[in-house]
Amino acid sequence: AQSVTQLGSHVSVSEGALVLLRCNYSSSVPPYLFWYVQYPNQGLQLLLKYTSAATLVKGINGFEAEFKKSETSFHLTKPSAHMSDAAEYFCAVRLPRQGAQKLVFGQGTRLTINP
Amino acid sequence: NAGVTQTPKFQVLKTGQSMTLQCAQDMNHEYMSWYRQDPGMGLRLIHYSVGAGITDQGEVPNGYNVSRSTTEDFPLRLLSAAPSQTSVYFCASLPGSWTGGNEQFFGPGTRLTVL
Numbered sequence: 158a159q160s161v162t163q164l165g166s167h168v169s170v171s172e173g174a175l176v177l178l179r180c181n182y183s184s185s186v187p188p189y190l191f192w193y194v195q196y197p198n199q200g201l202q203l204l205l206k207y208t209s210a211a212t213l214v215k216g217i218n219g220f221e222a223e224f225k226k227s228e229t230s231f232h233l234t235k236p237s238a239h240m241s242d243a244a245e246y247f248c249a250v251r252l253p254r255q256g257a258q259k260l261v262f263g264q265g266t267r268l269t270i271n272p
Numbered sequence: 273n274a275g276v277t278q279t280p281k282f283q284v285l286k287t288g289q290s291m292t293l294q295c296a297q298d299m300n301h302e303y304m305s306w307y308r309q310d311p312g313m314g315l316r317l318i319h320y321s322v323g324a325g326i327t328d329q330g331e332v333p334n335g336y337n338v339s340r341s342t343t344e345d346f347p348l349r350l351l352s353a354a355p356s357q358t359s360v361y362f363c364a365s366l367p368g369s370w371t372g373g374n375e376q377f378f379g380p381g382t383r384l385t386v387l
Binding site: 161166191193198199200201202203206247249259260262263264265 | 314378380
């Protein structure tokens, strides 16, 4: 069965510092991969997605992620953190040919930005 | 477009009570899903629908019922509420397609407390 692991339930960085949120998946077939962001008391919003095109994916708000098949990873990065980036981030996967509604989510990483 | 809407935003129930969480979308999406979000566990799929009249179970379906009589609406029913159902519930929709890159659109959530 496919699964998703997000390393670190809480990450804290200083404003202006690099943001790195880790996501690893377990699947013998390269899946479709998604990063969602959840701001306090809101629903989830798509940041970016990997669908077997370019391995480096650029998303909204300056975030990007790189698909590395050899490492089964899809880590999320942003060069310079902003206070508005404070939120919870979820990595999600879906296997090809599986129902599009069957997303499997990681447990989430709460990002705190220190002034 | 309003996107995906959910009502109510907050609800407190007593053990044994029943209620229906409402979800509607105005994007003419075929697929709709219900998730629950619990701390440290990410989002878990409860039930989903691939079209009007078609529903199926997700990862954690026990204690919940769904039906899909129209494309727009996908209510979630709690038959006899239990404290273990205290959670935040999200409804999501996406276009009906096996194309892997389709993203799910999430509603704002319903925060349910069962006493």
